[in-house]
Amino acid sequence: MxxxxxxxxxxxxxxxxxxxxxxxxxxxxxxxxxxxxxxxLDAVAATVDSLHRAFPDSVDVLHAFAAKANSLVPVLAELRTLGMGCEVAGPGELAQALAAGFDPERIVFDSPAKTRRELRQALDLGVAVNIDSWQELARIDELLADKAESGALEPRSRIGVRINPQVGGGSIGATSTATANSKFGIALADEGNAERLVAAFRERPWLTWLHCHVGSQGCTPDLMAEGVAAAAGLAQRINAELGRRQVVGLDIGGGLPVDFHSDLAGPGYDEYVERLRVHAPALFSGGFRVVTEFGRSVLxxxxxxxxxxxxxxxxxxxxxxxxxxxxxxxxxxxxxxxxxxxxxxxxxxxxxxxxxxxxxxxxxxxxxxxxxxxxxxxxxxxxxxxxxxxxxxxxxxxxxxxxxxxxxxxxxxxxxxxxxxxxxxxxxxxxxxxxxxxxxxxxxxxxxx
Known part of the structure; x- marks a missing residue:
């Protein structure tokens, strides 16, 4: 502990x-x-080290810092030297991550409102993309069809789908993203969506990741881990029904709360990993690569x-x-x-x-x-x-x-x-x-x- x-x-x-x-x-x-x-910056390095040490070496994990928490380019560059990737939520943050020297394949693009221009840039660069809605999935279909006509056989980017596991909210509604009516992701428990997701992966071999993010400040580690468990369960279902290992990675988001009442850090990364072991043991089976998106808790x-x-x-x-x-x-x-x-x-x-x-x-x-x-x-x-x-x-x-x-x-x-x-x-x-x-x-x- x-x-x-x-x-x-x-x-x-x-x-x-x-x-x-x-x-x-x-x-x-x-x-x-x-x-x-x-x-x-000494304290930042110590925190990042504790994050790296919390996850066992047997898990292939990329810790992508959520740029929204601090998008100053020198700070992002410092985090890059400490071995982190970068999660961005818009074209400005993407430009800042690139200016900080992150390789595109270590950048993750999340946003519920990605434009065609933004998606095209991400796909051209090889930035990982988490699709947020059925309509965005259709837009990606169109962009990849255009690239195929130009001779591109498969996307350079890791492409996944963000689900809303609908496990509930924390104590701060504005930072709870896995409620029944959240604007983020595809609502997993809504009628027909789980079956539709399985079909979407069956029809698109280039869909290889799932993403979830329960929320940030105000959400407990157990609630966060329950959301990850829902994503892991869907990944296992997709792979089983398709008869192949198509979902190879899980982006589990970030959101670990911070103690704003004392000098204590709050729940540690190792404590969160223990909750993940309880709720989502598949994460440690060796069958999935992992991405995290911690922001506030890092800095x-x-x-x-x-x-x-x-x-x-x-x-x-x-x-x-x-x-x-x-x-x-x-x-x-x-x-x-x-x-x-x-x-x-x-x-x-x-x-x-x-x-x-x-x-x-x-x-x-x-x-x-x-x-x-x-x-x-x-x-x-x-x-x-x-x-x-x-x-x-x-x-x-x-x-x-x-x-x-x-x-x-x-x-x-x-x-x-x-x-x-x-x-x-x-x-x-x-x-x-x-x-x-x-x-x-x-x-x-x-x-x-």
Whole structure:
């Protein structure tokens, strides 16, 4: 079982070391760098290693990072060097994966709305494709017929079908993708669909994979494993009825939840593998290749977002700290705080942990609506202008996937490594957006003085 204790890579002391170094080097500055994201690349490497070690060597597995969780090209390139593939959900993420150096055969394309152009590009490159609907299957038929007329005998891509195992949802409806009415995949339990899927594979020898994804945050490892079991059972049925080993691989998705309440990582990959052994033993029989698509669990605990406190005030007896970190870097937390709570740590202007009696405070962002709060009535040492707050567990999504409300500028994101002697080294992953870039993006020109 997973050791539940936090490692040194998840410790408050390490975050403080990084934050203090960032202040010293001017990566955080009360005038010029009010907000920045940080990704601890040593912690990322440790997490990826734990993922690789969790699956036995007897299983031929490709761990494809879900690019939606952090699509910064240098981050994707780092994950590639750590032995991962990449799962993409649109043309932008595909372009980022290619720019990061992933070989097309180690890229998986998932989306419920793939266009003909996007499918044609994926098939030309040899990117793996998971078909999401009967109509998309018909579209693939047409594209492959066109390629056959040009002399292509068989597709270069691994092509599979995404099923919805309809095993139910987790505690967050928006991230549960295996409910009875989910928009994703072909609903396996709907009348006639299982038989129709068997027939589709019989008629198409190039269909060789099945894909399922139960959901992400809020879904338990057991629920996820039940979905995988449904896909494995269908694969075995197809192979048995066709009398040949046609389904050779299972893409089991990702979605392992993250513990946003402590420094603990949450359920570990080894714990999830044990649940897979219970619910879907066929996965370990040697009869199937495997692809995973973990995203948030790979990076969330390895990052934080830091912002200066600009002003403080009280209203109705409640202390409020106004910072530069709000909806633009914590979109889910602001709009759905019950589902996406964030831990906040308080620091003085040097980055050192702030001491003092905890006081209930709202931590507010800069956006022009009342709900722009990243924490409500949070007990922290009383914050003052010039202090720093850190939004923890934000290495996935958050600052790396900004929301352009109020035309707030995208912050810089820095990669971090810490040497054995405690020396902190930073590398720029994304530079801060400038006003000139914002104007160019929104069709304007800078006003000349």
């Amino acid at each position: 997973t050791d539940p204790r936090p490692t040194a890579l998840q410790s408050p002391e390490r975050r403080e070391l990084i934050l203090r170094a960032a202040v010293r080097e001017g990566l955080l500055d009360p005038e010029d760098a009010l907000l920045a994201g940080f990704i601890d 969330a605990k390895s990052g934080f977002t830091a912002a200066y406190v600009e002003y403080t005030k009280t209203a109705g007896g409640r202390a409020i700290a106004i910072t530069s970190a709000g909806v633009q870097v914590a979109t889910r937390t602001v709009f759905a705080p019950e589902s996406w709570p964030l831990r906040i740590s308080a620091h003085d202007a040097t980055g050192a942990a702030k001491r003092g009696e905890p006081v209930a405070q709202d931590i507010a962002g800069p956006a022009c609506f009342a709900g722009d709060l990243v924490a409500r009535a949070r007990a922290l040492p009383l914050l003052e202008p010039g202090d720093i707050v850190a939004l923890l567990d934000t290495g996935a999504y958050y600052a790396t996937t900004p929301f352009a409300y109020n035309s707030l500028l995208e912050p810089a994101v820095h990669g971090v490594r810490v040497a054995s002697d405690g020396t902190v080294r930073f590398g720029l992953l994304r530079r801060a957006q400038t006003v000139e870039e914002l104007l160019a993006r929104t069709g304007g020109r800078p006003r000349r003085p």
